[in-house]
Amino acid sequence: MRLMCRHYLFTECLPMSAKNLSKIILPVVIVLAVLIVVLNSYTVISPNERGVKVTLGQVEGGVLQPGMAFHAPFVTVIRKFRLEPKTYEVSFSCGADGAITKDMQTVGSTVAVRYVYDENRIMDIVTRYLNDSVIQSAMRDNVKASLKETVGQYSIYDLVEKQNEVTGKVAQAVLDRMVDYPIAISQTTITNWDWSDDFDKQIKETANRAQEVKKAEQDLKLTQTNAQKKVAEAQASKDAAELTAEAELIKAQKEAEAKMAEADGIAYYNAKISQNMTIQREQWQHDEQMAYYEKWDGKLVPTYIPLTAAGGVVNLPSASSGAR
Structure with missing residues (x-):
């Protein structure tokens, strides 16, 4: 239960x-x-x-x-597309995939393309291209073609010396080839140039010779600079001597002028003293004359008897004998 x-x-x-x-x-x-x-x-x-x-x-x-x-x-x-810069790199080896220069040398490099989606052409990405890989594939092919086309215009030595010019031409070629794609390319750079070991050795030897030539030029410039320095020092010494002589001459002239001025002053002083003495002497004579007149009684001396130095009487001729 x-x-x-x-x-x-x-x-x-x-x-x-x-x-x-x-x-x-x-x-x-x-x-x-x-x-x-x-x-x-x-x-x-x-x-x-x-x-x-x-x-x-x-x-x-x-x-x-x-x-x-x-x-x-x-x-x-909802397919979303980021409007931020992207960098796509394409690398070329120095082998069969490399670019051939005008002098038949094979070179490799790495090309970096910086781009961003064109906001005004977003619809083209969806309607004409499946995804971004299609654009990147086209960019890879066009970058290779642009690089090989541009490199073929230069010798390998020109590539070394004119890298900026080559980069500019490659960048313009990439822009022209990618103009139909809905992207805006802002920068194209080429880095890591690669060439054969033999040419790399030649570059090092050329660089060493260039350094030697540059050193010789610098030594020559140093010698020329030292020679110019010595010439400048000699010219400066000459100018200094001329200036010293000129200064001494000016000094002598100034001293002579000073002495002449001093002599003129002394002569003027003496002339003034002589003039003063003459005036004083005339004043004394005048005073003596005035004193004589004050003491004169108004009578003339009747007879003037001239005397000799010994005190004798001097016989004067008569007026009749003198007239005869």
């Missing part, structure tokens, strides 16, 4: 547990399904991206700008 009761309870409880479980699972499945549908109904486009909506292989609308783009779930795909 107890076993039968237990069996009854188990059979009663089992349907109740499955029913409760189904009530829990069904809402969870619905929520998950809705969540999956919602998550597949929009795409976020970053600021440096642009998008194109493709539904079952057909392009819809125009280029999608940054932001949230809603679309039908599962059947619509």
